[in-house]
Amino acid sequence: MQAVAAAAGMMRRGSLTIDPAGEEEAPAERVGRLVRESPVVVFARRGCYMAHVMRRLLAAVGAHATVIELEGGAAEEEEAALGGGAALPALFVGGDPVGGLEGLMGLHLSGRLVPRLREVGALCT
Structure with missing residues (x-):
C-alpha cells in the first residue's frame, strides 16, 4: 500500500487517514498515528x-x-514531531525509527532489512 499526501490537504487512501475529518491533531499525535497504521512509513519532503x-x-x-x-x-512541524533530532527523510519499520537513507542502507547491507520487514508483516514471503 502506498499513500502520498500533501500535509496541507485532507486525504484518505486505503486504511491510512492523513487528517481525520473535523479533528485537529497535534503533529506529534499525527506522526504517531501514521506510524502505527502502516508497517513501513517514510516521511519526506516533496x-x-x-x-x-x-x-x-x-x-x-x-x-x-x-x-x-x-x-x-x-x-517543519512534522520534522519536529519526529523527535530525537530526526531529519527528513525518516523511515519507520514496525513503528520503530530506522533513520534516513543511511539507516536503511545499513539494515540492508547487514542482512537485517528483509527479516525485519517479514517480522512486521511488510513482506508476503
Missing part, C-alpha cells in the same frame, strides 16, 4: 531524491512503503 531511493530499495525487496510527502511549513 521531491526528495533520498526518499525516492529509499522507496526503490524497499520495492526491490518486496515491501511497499507508505510515503508521506510534506510541503512548506507542514514539513
